[in-house]
Amino acid sequence: KNEVEQSPQNLTAQEGEFITINCSYSVGISALHWLQQHPGGGIVSLFMLSSGKKKHGRLIATINIQEKHSSLHITASHPRDSAVYICAVSRANFGNEKLTFGTGTRLTIIP
Amino acid sequence: NAGVMQNPRHLVRRRGQEARLRCSPMKGHSHVYWYRQLPEEGLKFMVYLQKENIIDESGMPKERFSAEFPKEGPSILRIQQVVRGDSAAYFCASSPQQGGETQYFGPGTRLLVL
Numbered sequence: 682k683n684e685v686e687q688s689p690q691n692l693t694a695q696e697g698e699f700i701t702i703n704c705s706y707s708v709g710i711s712a713l714h715w716l717q718q719h720p721g722g723g724i725v726s727l728f729m730l731s732s733g734k735k736k737h738g739r740l741i742a743t744i745n746i747q748e749k750h751s752s753l754h755i756t757a758s759h760p761r762d763s764a765v766y767i768c769a770v771s772r773a774n775f776g777n778e779k780l781t782f783g784t785g786t787r788l789t790i791i792p
Numbered sequence: 793n794a795g796v797m798q799n800p801r802h803l804v805r806r807r808g809q810e811a812r813l814r815c816s817p818m819k820g821h822s823h824v825y826w827y828r829q830l831p832e833e834g835l836k837f838m839v840y841l842q843k844e845n846i847i848d849e850s851g852m853p854k855e856r857f858s859a860e861f862p863k864e865g866p867s868i869l870r871i872q873q874v875v876r877g878d879s880a881a882y883f884c885a886s887s888p889q890q891g892g893e894t895q896y897f898g899p900g901t902r903l904l905v906l
Contacts, residue, residue: 776847
């Protein structure tokens with residue numbers, strides 16, 4: 682079983698819909714990261730969080746440490762949000778914060 | 793402040809050749825991580841380096857792969873005698889010295905082994 686599981690694997694939605702992507706992990710972590718990988722392949726870090734909730738524009742990330750679960754929400758989705766969204770966890774070990782990744786959620790927003 | 797830079801962006805090698813991938817971290821960053829993304833697979837950790845030191849190479853194949861981060865210059869991921877299975881996207885990411893910070897990813901190097 683992977684240490685980081687994401688669902689769904691693929692998600693297609695109409696423009697304007699509210700999007701939720703889920704991430705569960707099975708290990709103790711120091712932080713959880715949400716990343717976005719564009720069709721061209723570049724990776725952008727969206728959020729790094731260890732508790733509570735963070736918001737940036739139309740994106741919201743939440744984490745429940747007790748349940749080992751995080752969600753990424755996109756409000757008023759737009760075709761430019763189409764990308765692969767990747768959940769990753771880090772377990773700080775003397776400064777080593779290597780990431781363990783989920784397999785990603787491929788999001789397609791249809792105009 | 794330039795972002796993380798990687799070069800080349802695309803690299804084609806024939807089986808048995810060597811591949812050298814370079815990563816220049818963001819200014820002020822002294823931690824470098826290399827990750828590999830095989831076709832249709834997720835990202836996997838390879839190696840973590842600080843200046844002049846390999847801290848964790850647990851994700852790197854024991855043979856043919858090596859990494860360095862010299863005092864001056866970029867971090868280098870070196871693959872000797874490449875095989876078709878090495879074809880992948882290789883990303884590096886950097887973070888500041890104090891740790892506990894977001895990792896910033898480079899654009900990746902797409903390696904194709906013919």
